[in-house]
Amino acid sequence: DQQVKQNSPSLSVQEGRISILNCDYTNSMFDYFLWYKKYPAEGPTFLISISSIKDKNEDGRFTVFLNKSAKxxxxxxxxxxxxxxxxxxxxxxxxxxxxLIFGQGTELSVKP
Amino acid sequence: EAGVTQFPSHSVIEKGQTVTLRCDPISGHDNLYWYRRVMGKEIKFLLHFVKESKQDESGMPNNRFLAERTGGTYSTLKVQPAELEDSGVYFCASSQGSRGTTDTQYFGPGTRLTVL
Structure with missing residues (x-):
């Protein structure tokens, strides 16, 4: 039972543009959400997080949005x-x- | 400050053999977690230590897997006997725990296990 889903296995964007990565979850008991970034042959690196009591958290170029009603x-x-x-x-x-319950991951490619 | 370290980085063994993976968490971190990623799929939780105690081992696949954390420092994960489906990348993560100001889990580089 996949409780966290990332339906796009890959995404390609042009340098300077916006990248939007999406994630859906099914368990309404989840209280805290995180994004990790992973390079080949390395472990996941923490990027940004958001508590369920908030709908937005921003850190530099990275912003996470949470829509609890839509999960x-x-x-x-x-x-x-x-x-x-x-x-x-x-x-x-x-x-x-x-x-942590992880999604399957989305491979982002940013082209110069 | 040194990050989470794991040893070995790669291990290739034959079906039926035993392998022991080691994780050294960030110094002072009470929480230690093991995760596994199989065939490029999602990263799945295996178990969670708080100091030397097992807090949650709901993700351990079967009794061929044995995890220990003696003294609440480093941890080992033993697979005995290994099966083909055990192949994957095993990640260890640690977090500071109740004394800290954050519970962010920091991951090691992983051990790639190949069972032939």
Whole structure:
């Protein structure tokens, strides 16, 4: 049972444009959501997070939006840079410090 | 500050053999997690230690997997005997715990296990 889904396995954008990565979840008990970025042969690197009591969190070029009623979150990267090319994983947890439930990942390619 | 380290980076074994993976968390982190990614799919939770105690082992696939964290520092994950479907990348993560100001999980580089 896939509780966190990233339906787009890949995304290609032009440098300088906006990248929008999407994530859907089914478990209404999830309280905290995270995005991780992963380069080949490396472990996932924490990028940004959002609590269920908020609908937006921003950190530099990265903004995460949460729509609880739709059980949907998205990661916006503006402007996109070639160094952002990586696999992005959405993750959710019922409590901060608990196990993370990951989506399948979206491979982002930012072309110069 | 050193990050999460894992050893070995790669392991190739034959079906039926035993393999032990090691994880050294960030110093001072009480929480230690094991995850696995199989065939490029999603990263799946295996288990969670708080210090030396198993907080949650709901993701352990079967009794061929044994995880330990003696003394609440490093952890080992033993697979015995290994099966073909155990192939994948095993990630370890750690987080500071209740004393810290954040519960962000920091991941190691992973151990790629190939069972032939």
């Amino acid at each position: 949907h979150l998205s990661l916006h990267i503006v402007p996109s840079q070639p160094g952002d090319s990586a696999v992005y994983f959405c993750a959710a947890t019922r409590w901060r410090g608990g196990k």
